[in-house]
Amino acid sequence: MRNILLAILAGLAVILAALPASAVAPDEILDDPALEQRARELSANLRCMVCQNQSIDDSDAPLAKDLRVLVRERLVAGDTNAEVIDYLVARYGEFVLLKPRFSWNTFLLWAVAPLALLLGGAALLIAARRRTRTLATARTMALSDKEQADLDRILADESAR
Known part of the structure; x- marks a missing residue:
């Protein structure tokens, strides 16, 4: 119990010392x-x-x-x-x-941070949508007969090894 009390007092002393005088x-x-x-x-x-x-x-x-x-x-x-x-x-x-x-002279100072945050979020959203569309398009595209034949040949060679 005494050690806990000493630890609390030491913590308070550190906090008080850190406050600006x-x-x-x-x-x-x-x-x-x-x-x-x-x-x-x-x-x-x-x-x-x-x-x-x-x-x-x-x-x-x-x-x-x-x-x-x-x-x-x-x-x-x-x-x-x-x-x-x-x-x-x-x-x-x-x-x-x-x-x-806040004045017109400092408008840029106040506006840059929220504007940068919005632009960054919009850029991330656009990139994520493009990636999703590209992946979806790649999954739904069917192979041509020649591509399918080449793929079957490659897979057969691999399974033969």
Whole structure:
């Protein structure tokens, strides 16, 4: 029983260690809990321009810290979440968003994967139907008299051996 409990605790420790740690420093945290919660939600969806695969909330890079401070400054100034996002996109481009917005500029990005899946499925379906038709045609075709005679001769030679 004790070994099972130790194994469970060790598993939990591994899981907790694998979770990303927040890089927000205590001096960045806002006094207003509602504004801080909004800042955290925004920061979780903004890309660190240095790390590129982390949010600014998880990154220790100096630029990420600057962006976290900027987000909090904009919120304290009274900006809405959308205004903060628009400000950062205007300043850094759509790349600053971890999840790009759907727009005509990003239509290709959103459409390529489902389109490729549909085209691949259609190609597989067409190939399977062609193969089925070819096999069915080959089975139903009768041999000519000469072909049948040649086949009978070959089979007779084989059985004689």
